[in-house]
Amino acid sequence: MDNKTQKSKIFKWPNNDMGQEDDYVATEAPLEIRLGHSKDEFNTLAISMCSPSEVNELVYGYLFTENIINTSSDVVEINVFDNDLGLISEVLLDRSVNYQKFINKRYGMVHASCGICGKTDFDDLLTFNYPARKRTEGGIEPQIILSLPDKLKLKQRAFMQTGGLHASALFSDTGKLLCINEDVGRHNALDKLIGTALRKDMLPLRKHIILLSGRVSFELVHKALMAGVNTLCAIGAPSSLSIEIAQVNGLQLYGFSKANGFNRYTGKSHHV
Incomplete structure (x- = not known):
């Protein structure tokens, strides 16, 4: 499963005339993200509805923006596979990454339209200490x-x-x-x-x-x-x-x- 689109039979009503034809729709599938330090044991972090493409990039970005990893080297490997219901991503992390503290705070359904769904401590977001950034003078042309x-x-x-x-x-x-x-x-x-x-x-x-x-x-x-x-x-x-x-x-x-x-x-x- 690696496509953003798929064909679907639809009924179309142009000019007062109903007809059936093929059309393309966006593919949506559940993705379960599991984290672990060993291939023998993984813990579910979140279940996200997503387009089943560029899954590794999605996982890297999600873990980074959730402050679970700091660099790409924190991820040892990612294995993505299908089951009957969707995709499962098993992420093997470097042992220096303390992911356990995030498991209970983020476990649940994360809908495609709402990345904040599933967070249990909203105050953490409002008081977040962002990485130091270089301020630019003026703006973009x-x-x-x-x-x-x-x-x-x-x-x-x-x-x-x-x-x-x-x-x-x-x-x-x-x-x-x-x-x-x-x-x-x-x-x-x-x-x-x-x-x-x-x-x-x-x-x-x-x-x-x-x-x-x-x-x-x-x-x-x-x-x-x-x-x-x-x-x-x-x-x-x-x-x-x-x-x-x-x-x-x-x-x-x-x-x-x-x-x-x-x-x-x-x-x-x-x-x-």
Whole structure:
């Protein structure tokens, strides 16, 4: 199981005429993430609904943004296999990683649309001590911000087929598209992006821009801050809490990004 899309029989009603045809839909499957120090014993960390592709990147990014691992070398190996219900990812961790303290705090269903579901200690998020980040002077040039949405759209292949996937894209601070990840879940798409960067030893992303295809929740800002990025853009709108956390931590946050305009929610008003 490694596809973002699959064919489905649908009934379509164009011009007052019902007909049946094949169409592409986004594939969604449960992923159980298990952690262990030995191949003989694993503990379930979480069950996430996701697109069954780039699973290793999703796991790396998820573990990193949950502060369970600090580097890619903390993961010894990952084995992903199918069962009758979905996917299971068994993650063998270096013995220096104390994962047991996270098991009871995060065990449960993590829905594709809500990465925060399953956390039992919300105060931990509100008072999180993020890694030190280098603050940038001023902001990104407006023309660079304006150019990002179209570059993302051209690479959203699975979304163009289905209309059912979110995307996260990583750009250089000059607007060059470096990579893009898609998933049925907004949080998963960003975890896959961060996992990709972690495996390529690109973190922290101080000289990069992340663009999200949808809205910005608090946890997406949290993940961006964990990755060390200074500029986070989105096609949609940010929530009030995401703006507050971005402002406190010096993150440049943009929303409603289009080819002809954008909103900036943090930083000094005379800078873009």
